[in-house]
Amino acid sequence: MHIPDGFVNAPVSIAGGVVAVAGLAVCSRNLGPSLRDRDIPLAGLAAAFFLVLEAPIFPIGVGTGGHLLGGTLAVALLGPWLGPVVISVVLVVQALFAGDGGVTALGVNAVNMALIPAVVGYPLILGLRKLLPRTKTWVAVSCGVAGFVSVAAGSVLYSLEYAIGGATAVPAGTVAVTTIGTYSVIAVFEGLVTGLIVAALLRLRPDLVRVGRHLTRASA
Secondary structure, X not given: OOOOOOOEOHHHHHHHHHHHHHHHHHHHHHHHHHOOXXXXXXXXXXXXXXXXXXXOOEEOOOOXXXXXXXXXXXXXXXHHXXXXXXXXXXXXXXXXXXXXXXXXXXXXXXXXXXXXXHHHHXXXXXXXXXXXXXXXXXXXXXXXXXXXXXXXXXXXXXXXXXHHHEOOOOOXXXXXXXXXXXXXXXXXXXXXXXXXXXHHHHHHOHHHOHHHHHHOOOOO
């Protein structure tokens, strides 16, 4: 879902940059009180894992590519403040060294892939956690559902950004249908991967899953 250089116009790129900087500033401001000793090495390992997770990319014909995102998994493990920071670092590395996503579109990409999981996926996990049975299995299910919803929401936002400021000859409707359609399928896999990884960690190392800390002694 990385937007390349020249795919959206300057006003949309600038607006995305402003929102991304503001959102990451809020994350950084709230990071200190919530940071645990284990979070720093975990963040490094998570960043490396997400680089690998997003590596398999296939073109979808409208200037972007299809791939897993990992944003909801990041906030499930690291919380809504550190998770977006880690994903943003991954996006910068991908743009500068892998040519995945444009440098001028970094702000927009950060909004779509780093901030959306924090403002959509994380609250959804917390909401489902209150409604569903309080077991490790259902926490993992909540994370999977949130992973699906976050990816779908990101694809819709991507389409809206192009509809507002598309800078190519590709019709906005084509971008919307292709992107949302492709990422609806990817969202299913994103939800499965997120849920399975969270489930495994809750059984093996529940202390590493921030959204499951209250279930450390619970059994599924």
